[in-house]
Amino acid sequence: MPRIHIWTPESDYDRDAVCCIARKILDYYDYDLEIYFVGKSTWNNVGKEPGGLKKAVDIYLKKDDLVIFLIDSDGIQSQAQRRKESNSLFNQILQVVQTSEGKAKLILMVQELEAWLLIDCLGICCYFAENPKNRDNPDWINFAKRQQPGKTNLIAESESGGKGAKEFLEELSKAILTKKNPNLKNKPNNLKAMKYxxxxxxxxxxxxxINHQTIQRNDSLKEFAQCLQQLANDKK
Structure with a gap:
């Protein structure tokens, strides 16, 4: 069975969320892959040592067929700035990828992990309303349709510090919470504490x-799913 490591070095929360999404992709397409996940805590351990990232990847590739790095793409200005910084996380990863002979890959989550979550606003409604049955509730279905962005990778901050997918999800969570409990409109502090x-x-x-339609709503998620598909098919 093909074996893969997925590394989200910016956040262990990203690691756990991507783990869930990746396994749903495998289930939906019936891909046969063995996947391991590492996050920021692992990066903190290896990143302090010069060349530590490459050493870690080399160790993984003794058993793995592929290592995929996932980091937030951020806004255009942020991207430009980190490309200038020789020792930025982005450039360290890029250097490892370029010398891996195709066995390591970098995918930028456009714009952020939150943009991956926003592919299914109805699911987000179910979470914040604390009711999975809302997926079959016409009222919540219609509400989610009105909130659902088409391409979630287009929810982008136009400048550094601007509003992006995370801010979009924060506002959506507040709309869901006040729909569930209208009294929260008069309790801004409570609402602020409960938002995403x-x-x-x-x-x-x-x-x-996760299905074909939701995957199509984010180009980087689609790239990620295609990467899993290619590895699964190549090793058949």
Whole structure:
């Protein structure tokens, strides 16, 4: 069976959410892959040592067929800035990828992990309304349709510090919470405390439905799914 490591070095929350989404992709397409996940805590251990990232990848590739790095793409200005910084996480990963002979790959999550979650606003409604049965509730279905972006990778901050997918999800979560409990409109502090936070991303991922239509809503998620498909098919 093909074996793969997926590394989200910016966040362990990303690691756990991507783990859930990746396994849903495998189930939906019936791919036969063995996947391992590492996150920021692993990066903190190896990143302090010069050349530590490459050493870690070399160790993985003794058994793995592929290592995939997933990091947020951020806004255009942020991308330009980190490309200038020789020791930025982006450039360290890029250097390893370029010398891996195709056995390591970098995928930028456009714009952020939150853009992957936003492929299914109905699932997000189910999470914040604390009711999985809302997936079959016409009222919530119609509400989610009105909120659903077409291409979630187009929810992009136009400048550094601008609003992106994370801010979009924060506002959506507040709309869901006040729909469930209209009294929260008069309790802004409570609403602020209950809105989306990145630590919730793994739990939200459990509610996200993965199918052909939802995958098409984000180009980087589609690239990720195609990468898994290619590896599964190449090793048949």
């Amino acid at each position: 936070d990145e630590k919730q991303s793994p739990a939200i991922a459990k509610y996200i439905e």
